[in-house]
Amino acid sequence: MLKAEEAELARRLLGGDEAAFEPFMEHFRRKIFHHTILMCGNREDAEEVAQEAMLKVFGKLDQLHDPEQVRPWVFRIARNECLMKRRKSVFAPQRELSLEEFRPAREEGENGPRIEIADWTDVPGDALLREELRSQIGQAIGELPETYRAVVLMRDVEELTTEETARVLEISTDLVKQRLHRGRLALRKSLDEYLRIAGRG
Amino acid sequence: MAHDHTKCGDVFALLSEYLDVELPPEACEQIREHVEGCAPCVEFAESLKRTVELCKEYEPETMPKPVSAAAKAELMAAWRKTSGRV
Numbered sequence: 001m002l003k004a005e006e007a008e009l010a011r012r013l014l015g016g017d018e019a020a021f022e023p024f025m026e027h028f029r030r031k032i033f034h035h036t037i038l039m040c041g042n043r044e045d046a047e048e049v050a051q052e053a054m055l056k057v058f059g060k061l062d063q064l065h066d067p068e069q070v071r072p073w074v075f076r077i078a079r080n081e082c083l084m085k086r087r088k089s090v091f092a093p094q095r096e097l098s099l100e101e102f103r104p105a106r107e108e109g110e111n112g113p114r115i116e117i118a119d120w121t122d123v124p125g126d127a128l129l130r131e132e133l134r135s136q137i138g139q140a141i142g143e144l145p146e147t148y149r150a151v152v153l154m155r156d157v158e159e160l161t162t163e164e165t166a167r168v169l170e171i172s173t174d175l176v177k178q179r180l181h182r183g184r185l186a187l188r189k190s191l192d193e194y195l196r197i198a199g200r201g
Numbered sequence: 202m203a204h205d206h207t208k209c210g211d212v213f214a215l216l217s218e219y220l221d222v223e224l225p226p227e228a229c230e231q232i233r234e235h236v237e238g239c240a241p242c243v244e245f246a247e248s249l250k251r252t253v254e255l256c257k258e259y260e261p262e263t264m265p266k267p268v269s270a271a272a273k274a275e276l277m278a279a280w281r282k283t284s285g286r287v
Binding site for chain 1 (some may be wrong): 206209210213214216217218221223240241244245247248249251252253255256257258259260261262263264265266268272273275276277279280282283284
């Protein structure tokens with residue numbers, strides 16, 4: 001669902017239109033579930049967070065001042081619920097990702113330097129390969145350290161802007177950009193390794 | 202003039218901001234100029250761009266269980282309460 005369609009549903013709900021309740025609830029419940037399953041890694045927690053977050057969403061809907069901002073607003077609530085849930089479980093130590101670990105190896109070729117990466121040229125046109133990579137990327141996102149995973153999910157999966165992501169995660173826009181780049185580089189590397197194993201190196 | 206590969210490191214560090222068009226115009230132009238003449242940077246930038254596209258297309262395989270009648274009633278009650286429709 002596009003952000004504009006979400007905003008329209010939010011506007012109708014704010015205006016008291018009951019017909020907007022079901023599509024809004026189903027849509028965001030699914031979104032929160034998918035986000036939480038990637039953040040918590042566990043289906044039961046994700047179901048619970050989705051219900052708790054949706055209760056807060058409906059319970060505070062009168063505080064949504066700008067329907068256009070409904071997606072970041074909902075995700076801010078969902079993120080808090082997700083954090084509450086995590087507090088009850090064991091925290092894994094956070095690993096920092098450095099740029100250096102993702103710089104591809106270079107070697108001097110006859111026509112200048114070349115980098116050692118897989119062949120990505122078929123990725124846009126090969127539907128089957130894209131399907132494989134899409135499932136691979138879900139696993140790779142799940143393996144990112146949590147701080148990077150949160151940013152990648154907000155920016156590239158939910159397509160929030162840098163500013164919206166900064167507000168949801170309560171960090172600076174510079175930190176959003178830094179974590180996004182390193183998170184993307186980690187995902188790229190993971191897909192690159194997959195492509196090489198698939199014989200496209 | 203020979204292509205300056207010492208700039209590849211700068212491009213590598215700023216590539217996401219470049220792809221997201223979040224750099225100041227001058228820095229953006231400098232990177233564009235470099236990348237145009239640099240095969241390794243083009244190749245790397247393409248692979249990063251494809252990675253971002255795949256993230257945007259990502260659809261999880263696991264779906265939530267259908268919402269129960271009781272859970273739905275609870276959500277509806279919360280909405281009615283805030284919208285003053287109790």
